[in-house]
Amino acid sequence: xxxxxxxxxxxxxxxxxxxxxxxxxxxxxxxxxxxxxxxxxxxxxxxxxxxxxxxxxxxxxxxxxxxxxxxxxxxxxxxxxxxxxxxxxxxxxxxxxxxxxxxxxxxxxxxxxxxxxxxxxxxxxxxxxxxxxxxxxxxxxxxxxxxxxxxxxxxxxxxxxxxxxxxxxxxxxxxxxxxxxxxxxxxxxxxxxxxxxxxxxxxxxxxxxxxxxxxxxxxxxxxxxxxxxxxxxxxxxxxxxxxxxxxxxxxxxxxxxxxxxxxxxxxxxxxxxxxxxxxxxxxxxxxxxxxxxxxxxxxxxxxxxxxxxxxxxxxxxxxxxxxxxxxxxxxxxxxxxxxxxxxxxxxxxxxxxxx
Numbered sequence: 207x208x209x210x211x212x213x214x215x216x217x218x219x220x221x222x223x224x225x226x227x228x229x230x231x232x233x234x235x236x237x238x239x240x241x242x243x244x245x246x247x248x249x250x251x252x253x254x255x256x257x258x259x260x261x262x263x264x265x266x267x268x269x270x271x272x273x274x275x276x277x278x279x280x281x282x283x284x285x286x287x288x289x290x291x292x293x294x295x296x297x298x299x300x301x302x303x304x305x306x307x308x309x310x311x312x313x314x315x316x317x318x319x320x321x322x323x324x325x326x327x328x329x330x331x332x333x334x335x336x337x338x339x340x341x342x343x344x345x346x347x348x349x350x351x352x353x354x355x356x357x358x359x360x361x362x363x364x365x366x367x368x369x370x371x372x373x374x375x376x377x378x379x380x381x382x383x384x385x386x387x388x389x390x391x392x393x394x395x396x397x398x399x400x401x402x403x404x405x406x407x408x409x410x411x412x413x414x415x416x417x418x419x420x421x422x423x424x425x426x427x428x429x430x431x432x433x434x435x436x437x438x439x440x441x442x443x444x445x446x447x448x449x450x451x452x453x454x455x456x457x458x459x460x461x462x463x464x465x466x467x468x469x470x471x472x473x474x475x476x477x478x479x480x481x482x483x484x485x486x487x488x489x490x491x492x493x494x495x496x497x498x499x500x501x502x503x504x505x506x507x508x509x510x511x512x513x514x515x516x517x518x519x520x521x522x523x524x525x526x527x528x529x530x531x532x533x534x535x536x537x538x539x540x541x542x543x544x545x546x547x548x549x550x551x552x553x554x555x556x557x558x559x560x561x
Contacts, residue, residue: 234265246273264294271303280307288558291323292525292542295517298324298331305337314345316481319544319555326521450514453522453545456552460543461507469496477546477553502532509541520547528559 233256240249253270257263267290275283284307290300301324308317318341324334346366353363456475463471473492482491499505512526528541544556 234269237266237269241269241273241276246277249273250277262293264290264297268300268303271300275307280310283307291320292515292523295515295523296327298328298334301327302331302334302337305334305341309337309341309344313481313485314341314348315479316556317341318345319479319481323517323521327517449516449519449522452547453514453516453524453552454512456545457509457512457524457526457543460554461509464499464507465505467499467502467505469499472499475552475554477548477555479555480553481556483557483559502534504533506531521545 233252237249237252237256240246240252250270250273253266253273256266257270260266267286271283271286271290274286284304287300287304287307290297291304294300301320305317305320305324308314308320318338321334321338321341324331325338328334350363350366353360357363460472460475463475473495480488482488506529508529509524509526510529512524514522514524516522523542523544525540525542528539530537530539539559542556542558543554544558545552546555547553
């Protein structure tokens with residue numbers, strides 16, 4: 207994944223000052239300059255100092271994610287961008303950067319889900335579309351590799367694998383390196399308009415590089431530090447309320463199936479593309495869940511203080527305090543479930559604990 211596109215900082219800094227997107231534009235500007243100059247430790251100090259007073263500032267948090275990734279702390283960068291998708295689900299850029307990081311670790315399924323969320327948030331986000339195509343190509347390459355391991359004489363598979371490897375080795379449009387591209391991120395929620403047509407309040411910024419995953423880079427990075435999005439228009443409130451109600455009901459039903467020790471119904475809430483927490487095999491994960499559900503004499507699970515964040519009519523996440531009481535254990539933890547509506551039913555595609 208060495209095909210990361212580089213973006214200019216100049217217009218980003220001007221936009222920050224012109225439109226006063228944050229109360230501490232000077233601090234963010236200084237941090238950006240230091241980051242551009244490779245002075246990551248100093249840049250991080252300024253960002254952290256700014257976040258003490260404004261811990262929810264999207265721009266500062268986004269820049270921090272870029273900095274820590276540049277420093278090699280991928281785990282922290284993943285957490286930063288993941289938290290941004292929770293707090294600002296209407297912004298596609300954090301999803302895209304999250305996909306970049308997942309792909310750099312070979313977690314292509316997770317990268318695919320993140321890019322799909324970016325596209326659903328902003329259907330005209332060309333970078334995410336291109337990245338998703340690269341992810342599909344990389345996954346296809348892996349599948350063809352496995353097929354050849356089972357049948358080395360399959361000439362059709364050999365041809366397909368050679369074509370994909372040739373595609374990655376040549377890079378985009380036959381070039382050896384990725385071209386420079388400037389992309390803008392609007393301060394308002396995405397409406398489906400082309401990214402290039404974003405209003406003047408957009409902020410491009412240089413992304414952090416990521417580790418390669420193939421001879422041709424997969425997944426281009428995000429272009430900007432997103433600004434805090436304004437509240438959605440009242441006209442959109444009704445559908446959001448319906449989605450919230452549906453997701454809350456699905457969450458309660460999921461907890462009820464767990465409490466009833468009905469492992470078949472419990473597992474039916476997890477989508478086919480669900481990413482297991484530790485990246486383990488899906489069959490192994492299901493076997494472990496069945497065993498843990500069957501072991502206690504009784505189980506009682508509650509989702510307390512649940513808060514739903516909607517992306518659109520078919521995508522949402524819910525964060526809550528999970529209360530788990532069993533005959534041998536009692537524990538409470540924070541949990542986030544990412545839901546997707548498929549065939550009229552809500553299913554879980556990602557589950558995170560301890561957030």
